[in-house]
Amino acid sequence: MTADLRNAKSFLFYQTEHPRPVLDRAEGIYMWDQDGNRFIDGSSGAMVCNIGHSNPHVLDAMRRQMEKSTFGYRLHFVTEASESLAAKMCEHAWPGMDRVFFVSGGSEAVESAMKLARQHAVATGQGSRWKVISRWPSYHGCTLGALAVTGYDALTDPFTPMMQVMPKVPAPTAWLDGLDPDDPATGAHYAAMLEAKIIEEGPETVLAFLVEPVGGASTGALVPPKGYMEAVREICTRHGVLLIHDEVMSGGGRLGTLYGGRNWNAAPDIMAVSKGFGAGYVPLGAIVARGDLVEAVLAKGGFLHGFTYAGNPLACAAGLAVIEEIERQGMMQNSLSTGALLKAELVKLMDRFPFIGDVRGMGMLLAFEIVADRKTRAPLAPTVKAFDRIVEAAYRRGLIVYSRRSRGGYSGDHILVAPPMITTPAQVGEIMERLTGALAEFAAETGLGGA
Ligand code: PMP
Numbered sequence: 001m002t003a004d005l006r007n008a009k010s011f012l013f014y015q016t017e018h019p020r021p022v023l024d025r026a027e028g029i030y031m032w033d034q035d036g037n038r039f040i041d042g043s044s045g046a047m048v049c050n051i052g053h054s055n056p057h058v059l060d061a062m063r064r065q066m067e068k069s070t071f072g073y074r075l076h077f078v079t080e081a082s083e084s085l086a087a088k089m090c091e092h093a094w095p096g097m098d099r100v101f102f103v104s105g106g107s108e109a110v111e112s113a114m115k116l117a118r119q120h121a122v123a124t125g126q127g128s129r130w131k132v133i134s135r136w137p138s139y140h141g142c143t144l145g146a147l148a149v150t151g152y153d154a155l156t157d158p159f160t161p162m163m164q165v166m167p168k169v170p171a172p173t174a175w176l177d178g179l180d181p182d183d184p185a186t187g188a189h190y191a192a193m194l195e196a197k198i199i200e201e202g203p204e205t206v207l208a209f210l211v212e213p214v215g216g217a218s219t220g221a222l223v224p225p226k227g228y229m230e231a232v233r234e235i236c237t238r239h240g241v242l243l244i245h246d247e248v249m250s251g252g253g254r255l256g257t258l259y260g261g262r263n264w265n266a267a268p269d270i271m272a273v274s275k276g277f278g279a280g281y282v283p284l285g286a287i288v289a290r291g292d293l294v295e296a297v298l299a300k301g302g303f304l305h306g307f308t309y310a311g312n313p314l315a316c317a318a319g320l321a322v323i324e325e326i327e328r329q330g331m332m333q334n335s336l337s338t339g340a341l342l343k344a345e346l347v348k349l350m351d352r353f354p355f356i357g358d359v360r361g362m363g364m365l366l367a368f369e370i371v372a373d374r375k376t377r378a379p380l381a382p383t384v385k386a387f388d389r390i391v392e393a394a395y396r397r398g399l400i401v402y403s404r405r406s407r408g409g410y411s412g413d414h415i416l417v418a419p420p421m422i423t424t425p426a427q428v429g430e431i432m433e434r435l436t437g438a439l440a441e442f443a444a445e446t447g448l449g450g451a
Pocket of ligand 1: 046105106107108110139140141142212216217246247248249250274275
């Protein structure tokens with residue numbers, strides 16, 4: 001059975017050209033529709049279902065919590081579930097980042113991080129600081145505050161009159177700009193643009209810099225060039241600017257660490273997390289912050305912010321069980337080892353398909369970019385609909401992958417390959433067989449080579 005979404009009562013972010021199957025059940029890295037067709041969840045939904053579907057330990061923890069209580073309003077009760085999860089999240093964070101504020105999703109987490117930063121500035125006599133510099137392109141969420149720091153014209157344009165649009169600096173897209181990501185000069189080059197922007201805006205007006213450690217939806221698994229993360233930390237410190245890591249996609253273990261940014265020696269002041277922490281079992285998000293920032297805000301009357309469902313015991317019990325499973329099954333290690341295998345297989349595709357311009361990412365957050373010309377990195381015309389066609393061809397072969405127009409949504413296509421962290425080497429084989437078939441079909445239809 002397929003659902004023709006043109007006639008569906010619920011509606012989507014964008015209109016898919018083809019009907020979507022009706023989901024029946026899911027287990028591990030597989031999902032089945034109501035006709036019994038099996039799909040590989042090749043991008044873990046949208047990098048959400050990191051530990052795979054139907055994990056018995058998580059379901060059991062949820063069942064046990066549901067039988068005890070599903071909701072206790074945060075101003076009325078503290079719960080064991082939320083306290084245990086907060087403690088577990090702090091165990092993995094940088095020393096000193098020891099306070100957690102719960103929300104229910106990624107946009108909420110980004111909003112909360114920015115509002116905590118702002119309240120901290122007000123509480124510490126720095127009320128002139130309010131600008132949050134972010135990067136272009138970037139995606140930080142769809143609520144108006146998170147959208148104001150999002151660098152993605154196609155998503156932001158209609159709403160600009162309603163927002164206080166924030167300053168942007170270029171994302172460190174070394175490959176696209178023809179620079180060597182392993183040359184420390186490249187990292188310094190992009191970091192210098194942040195410093196120039198802070199000075200241009202007036203450092204006394206700049207509150208924070210918001211950055212994804214490894215870029216997700218907008219830039220397609222963009223790994224920062226050498227030295228970049230350390231340099232932006234140093235620049236922020238020097239100008240009294242808080243550093244916020246958006247770990248909504250890079251967090252959760254895919255990069256071999258629960259917070260992806262821990263791969264660099266540059267601690268942020270606040271982190272926003274979501275997706276992989278609820279792992280598709282529950283809507284869950286949080287900010288993890290430096291304790292002294294939180295103390296300063298609490299001392300001045302409290303954090304003027306909060307969502308009704310925040311910290312509910314069901315979501316927190318599931319979130320705790322998710323991290324326990326990640327630890328128990330060694331999923332972060334698997335992300336690194338099986339991720340390296342998957343990346344090597346993706347790189348091999350470049351030998352056959354000349355339209356693959358770049359393969360990037362780390363751990364289990366990988367992507368490849370489709371181009372018209374590998375040398376000039378020129379994108380294919382949007383009319384080719386490269387990502388739509390490749391996604392559909394993969395669907396027909398039982399592989400679901402997540403894809404976007406990259407480079408700010410105006411040109412370029414990338415496909416994210418980010419299966420659950422439990423994926424085995426044999427399953428990498430299954431993914432690659434389907435993906436290769438889909439790319440060969442695209443090649444044959446377009447005459448772009450490699451059919
Ligand atoms: N930040 C990043 C980096 C994201 O990838 C996303 C979601 N794709 C968000 C924020 C927003 O999260 P949500 O959709 O849960 O609101």
